[in-house]
Amino acid sequence: xxxxxxxxxxxxxxxxxxxxxxxxxxxxxxxxxxxxxxxxxxxxxxxxxxxxxxxxxxxxxxxxxxxxxxxxxxxxxxxxxxxxxxxxxxxxxxxxxxxxxxxxxxxxxxxxxxxxxxxxxxxxxxxxxxxxxxxxxxxxxxxxxxxxxxxxxxxxxxxxxxxxxxxxxxxxxxxxxxxxxxxxxxxxxxxxxxxxxxxxxxxxxxxxxxxxxxxxxxxxxxxxxxxxxxxxxxxxxxxxxxxxxxxxxxxxxxxxxxxxxxxxxxxxxxxxxxxxxxxxxxxxxxxxxxxxxxxxxxxxxxx
Numbered sequence: 109x110x111x112x113x114x115x116x117x118x119x120x121x122x123x124x125x126x127x128x129x130x131x132x133x134x135x136x137x138x139x140x141x142x143x144x145x146x147x148x149x150x151x152x153x154x155x156x157x158x159x160x161x162x163x164x165x166x167x168x169x170x171x172x173x174x175x176x177x178x179x180x181x182x183x184x185x186x187x188x189x190x191x192x193x194x195x196x197x198x199x200x201x202x203x204x205x206x207x208x209x210x211x212x213x214x215x216x217x218x219x220x221x222x223x224x225x226x227x228x229x230x231x232x233x234x235x236x237x238x239x240x241x242x243x244x245x246x247x248x249x250x251x252x253x254x255x256x257x258x259x260x261x262x263x264x265x266x267x268x269x270x271x272x273x274x275x276x277x278x279x280x281x282x283x284x285x286x287x288x289x290x291x292x293x294x295x296x297x298x299x300x301x302x303x304x305x306x307x308x309x310x311x312x313x314x315x316x317x318x319x320x321x322x323x324x325x326x327x328x329x330x331x332x333x334x335x336x337x338x339x340x341x342x343x344x345x346x347x348x349x350x351x352x353x354x355x356x357x358x359x360x361x362x363x364x365x366x367x368x369x370x371x372x373x374x375x376x377x378x379x380x381x382x383x384x385x386x387x388x389x390x391x392x393x394x395x396x397x398x399x400x401x402x403x404x405x406x407x408x409x410x411x
Contacts, residue, residue, distance in 0.1 A: 111140035111370040113167065113378075114186065114300070114323065114351025116358075120145035120171075121240040123356035126155050129365070134162045138366040140375065142169035142351065144186055144300075147203040148237045149193050170196065171300055172290070173203045175280040176310060183283045183307055183314075184300035186323065186349070188378065191294030199281070199289045204238055206278035211239035217274035218244050218265065224251055241266055241275075242358040258360050283310075284317045296320045296381055298349050304328035308336060315344045320381065325350025325368040327361065347381060348374045 116122030117129050124132065126143065133141050143155045143166060152168045159166035167188060174183040190196060215229050224247045232246040233239045244265075245257045254261040266275045290297040298321040302308045311322060323329075324337040325348075341348045352367040353359070370378070 110138045110366050111142075111167075111372075111375045112138050112351045112354065112366045112368070113140075113142040113169065113188070113349050113370050113375075114144050114171075114326070114368075115141050115354045115365065116145055116171075116356075117143060117151055118235040119148050119151050119237055121236070121242050121355060121358055123242075123358045125235065126151045127158050129354075129356075130155065130158050130162050130164050130166065132365050133164045136365050138164070138369070140165040140167065141365075142167040142186075142188060144169040144171040144351075145237075146171050146240075147173055147200045147207070149190075149196065149200060150237065152193065168193065170200070172196070172199065172286045173207070173278070173280045174283040174286040175277070176283055179310065181307060181310065182277070182280070182305060183286075183310065184305065185283065185286045185290065185319075186298040186300045187290045187293070187295040188298065188349075189294075189296055189382065190290070191382070193293060193295075195293040196289060196295070199286065203278070203280055206280060207238050207240075210276040210278040211244075213276050214241070214274050215239065215244060218248070221265075221274070222248060222251065222253055224248060240358075242355075246358075257358055283314060287314070287318045291318055294382065296347070296378065298323055298347065301326045301328055301353060302337065303330060303333035304353075308333065308340070311340055311344065311346075315346060319346065321347030321349055321378070323351065324348040325370065326353055327363050327367050328353070347378055349378060350374075 118125050143151045149170045155166040169188050172185045172187055176183050215226050229243055229247045233243040242257050245262055248254050264270055267273055287297050297319055299319055300323050322337055322341050350368045350370040352363050352365055354365045
């Protein structure tokens with residue numbers, strides 16, 4: 109049962125709408141997907157309904173943005189199966205506002221270099237909850253300055269190593285704040301594409317802060333990184349997930365839906381994780397209650 113647990117739609121920085129994504133999953137033989145738009149849960153309910161219509165299981169998800177100020181690294185946390193998703197809306201709004209402020213400045217900088225207008229960029233971002241780098245590049249494609257989203261011009265504008273870049277990092281919260289928000293919402297927190305983001309060295313500290321799992325299988329994780337992540341997940345007793353990071357036309361590389369997936373065994377562990385935690389909590393509470401009762405009985409007998 110192929111399960112691609114990392115897919116983006118037009119609501120963030122993907123190029124396909126929700127229904128098109130689900131139809132693609134159906135035709136590709138991908139039985140289960142998770143829609144994980146950046147800081148946006150708007151597609152969750154609609155995705156589930158459309159998925160049922162086309163025989164595709166849609167797992168509720170969202171990819172939440174964070175920034176590790178100590179290590180100066182962006183960190184993305186995939187949240188799955190939040191029992192109270194409304195509790196994440198405040199974080200999503202704050203992240204969306206931070207992204208909007210940064211994107212407006214980047215659009216203004218791009219407009220000083222090329223004759224594109226903010227209106228054109230907004231048209232390219234139609235349907236999205238925000239403006240992403242891909243939308244700026246799409247506008248530049250429309251004006252004939254490049255033939256692709258990614259390539260030399262993208263690197264010129266957004267590569268931090270280029271002193272003339274226009275890239276601006278949004279002010280996102282620390283990873284621990286995001287992890288706490290996920291757990292407050294009753295969700296499962298998984299570190300997104302740690303190989304691609306160069307975040308493997310952060311897993312230990314994130315696990316101490318409550319990280320539940322890591323995205324082991326991803327197109328941007330090398331074979332060596334995948335093996336390393338498997339070993340870390342085993343050592344730290346973390347869940348393992350996999351997904352393509354699908355963006356459609358807006359992907360940084362040629363990646364089709366289902367290019368990476370989550371094995372059935374690991375999917376079942378993810379789906380049963382919250383029930384397992386509840387059982388563990390009840391067991392601990394019952395044990396504590398029994399010990400308290402026994403202690404009270406001993407105290408009463410000693411009097």
